Amino acid sequence: MSTSTLEVFLLVLTLYSLLATAGVSIYGIVARPSIAKKIISLTILGDALNVLAIFIGFRVYSVPPVLLGFDADVDLMEFARTAVDPLPQALVLTAIVIGLAVNLFLVFLALQVYRLYGTLDTRRTRELRG
Amino acid sequence: MRRHIVLVSIVLSVSALAYATTYLGALGPLGFDTRLLAKLFLVYAYNPGAPELTVMSPEAVTSIVWDFRGVDTLYETVVFYMAIVAALAIYRGIGYSSSGVRGAGLSLIVRVVTKILIPMNVAIAVSIAAHGHLTPGGGFQAGAALAVVSVLLAVVFSALSFGKLGVSLARAVALRSAGLLTIAAVVLAPVAFGVATGIRGFLMQNYVKLDSPLAFPTHVSGQLISGTLIWLNLAEFFAVSFGFFVIFMLLSLREDVVREQLGEEHEH
Amino acid sequence: MDITLLLMAFFSSIGLVFAYLAVVERDLVKAIIFSAVQSSAYAAMLYLLRAPDIVLVYLPVAVGLYPAALLFLVGKTEKEDGE
Numbered sequence: 001m002s003t004s005t006l007e008v009f010l011l012v013l014t015l016y017s018l019l020a021t022a023g024v025s026i027y028g029i030v031a032r033p034s035i036a037k038k039i040i041s042l043t044i045l046g047d048a049l050n051v052l053a054i055f056i057g058f059r060v061y062s063v064p065p066v067l068l069g070f071d072a073d074v075d076l077m078e079f080a081r082t083a084v085d086p087l088p089q090a091l092v093l094t095a096i097v098i099g100l101a102v103n104l105f106l107v108f109l110a111l112q113v114y115r116l117y118g119t120l121d122t123r124r125t126r127e128l129r130g
Numbered sequence: 131m132r133r134h135i136v137l138v139s140i141v142l143s144v145s146a147l148a149y150a151t152t153y154l155g156a157l158g159p160l161g162f163d164t165r166l167l168a169k170l171f172l173v174y175a176y177n178p179g180a181p182e183l184t185v186m187s188p189e190a191v192t193s194i195v196w197d198f199r200g201v202d203t204l205y206e207t208v209v210f211y212m213a214i215v216a217a218l219a220i221y222r223g224i225g226y227s228s229s230g231v232r233g234a235g236l237s238l239i240v241r242v243v244t245k246i247l248i249p250m251n252v253a254i255a256v257s258i259a260a261h262g263h264l265t266p267g268g269g270f271q272a273g274a275a276l277a278v279v280s281v282l283l284a285v286v287f288s289a290l291s292f293g294k295l296g297v298s299l300a301r302a303v304a305l306r307s308a309g310l311l312t313i314a315a316v317v318l319a320p321v322a323f324g325v326a327t328g329i330r331g332f333l334m335q336n337y338v339k340l341d342s343p344l345a346f347p348t349h350v351s352g353q354l355i356s357g358t359l360i361w362l363n364l365a366e367f368f369a370v371s372f373g374f375f376v377i378f379m380l381l382s383l384r385e386d387v388v389r390e391q392l393g394e395e396h397e398h
Numbered sequence: 399m400d401i402t403l404l405l406m407a408f409f410s411s412i413g414l415v416f417a418y419l420a421v422v423e424r425d426l427v428k429a430i431i432f433s434a435v436q437s438s439a440y441a442a443m444l445y446l447l448r449a450p451d452i453v454l455v456y457l458p459v460a461v462g463l464y465p466a467a468l469l470f471l472v473g474k475t476e477k478e479d480g481e
Contacts, residue, residue: 010403013148017410028421034479064448067188085168090194094206101213266450274458281466
């Protein structure tokens with residue numbers, strides 16, 4: 001299939017936006033003092049990497065990986081040729097739900113930190129520990 | 131002001147990098163060919179012509195989640211289970227009583243609209259779970275959709291409404307465990323049947339294999355149910371949605387009541 | 399030329415801008431709202447990427463449950479990202 005340079009440019013732009021979002025969120029996790037802000041950044045990092053995984057399985061001019069009209073005599077080879085890659089989608093599907101459960105656990109941990117130290121600022125919890 | 135300069139420079143550098151890689155050709159072709167593995171999954175997801183390889187579900191994603199790579203999903207369900215157990219462990223010894231919950235919720239208009247929306251939300255969640263093997267959807271999606279109901283209940287009607295609806299903390303944990311036990315039962319059923327009858331059966335077996343004739347029923351009165359897929363989707367729906375119910379019930383508890391019950395060490 | 403690619407580049411840029419705003423914003427409630435806008439842009443993007451399964455799970459999780467849980471956290475603790 002012939003591809004125009006503009007199409008490639010738009011794909012590459014999407015790719016770099018996702019990578020830059022991941023970079024920005026890593027900055028948030030490392031550099032911001034508040035634990036709540038760290039959790040927000042962590043959710044953004046998870047989102048960016050999940051979309052990146054789906055993006056890797058994407059094909060231009062394609063259909064979703066769901067077979068329609070399966071009772072009729074469908075052309076499976078044609079379906080396999082035009083559908084996007086379902087494997088990254090299956091992996092990301094579970095990753096999103098597991099990520100939510102783990103991040104909610106982090107929210108509980110942050111609440112517990114606030115109960116014990118009275119603050120969510122990591123610079124102050126570090127002083128209070130000693 | 132400094133913030134805007136940083137933002138503009140990030141956007142500009144991303145565009146410049148994209149321009150450079152496109153027009154100077156740093157990357158090969160992107161997004162134009164399907165991998166061989168993807169083609170295999172797509173062809174064998176629903177393929178009555180190859181019964182020992184197919185899942186009998188036209189939904190390729192659900193086929194991968196619960197059959198082709200079903201053991202992965204099983205372990206991820208275990209991770210999900212452990213995360214919720216860990217959250218419960220932090221709140222150990224806290225009773226979910228009416229004293230632990232806050233006021234009357236939001237205004238009458240919001241409450242009436244939410245009362246109309248919640249049954250629709252539940253219906254959509256059940257539909258997503260039950261049609262997961264035919265159309266986009268499945269246990270995880272339905273569980274996330276139903277979890278929204280728990281947030282609506284906690285925010286709009288106050289956490290007291292869980293008790294009025296008969297969803298106690300112990301009952302939510304029990305329903306989640308029932309979902310997990312159903313998954314275990316479906317996974318072990320072919321092996322148990324195989325041991326009982328002397329036929330070879332595998333863990334998580336869905337349809338006939340080359341050396342095992344065991345198969346879950348794929349059609350019920352003409353309707354495609356794709357063997358194990360519908361049962362696993364419904365069980366996962368219960369496990370995920372009531373897992374999140376537990377979490378949001380605990381999150382909506384009043385902070386001073388939680389501190390009182392957790393003990394002296396939590397005063398600061 | 400497929401309009402999908404243009405929209406995809408647009409939504410991913412929106413996601414980048416709002417992710418940056420969410421990370422640098424000092425008011426945590428505003429940061430959560432920026433993060434929800436970023437999630438909405440990504441949900442649109444996932445639809446364009448032909449992933450209806452993921453849209454179904456991502457919309458309630460990232461636009462509904464994450465902001466709710468984080469607002470519960472912020473409501474019980476501090477409203478500001480310290481300095």
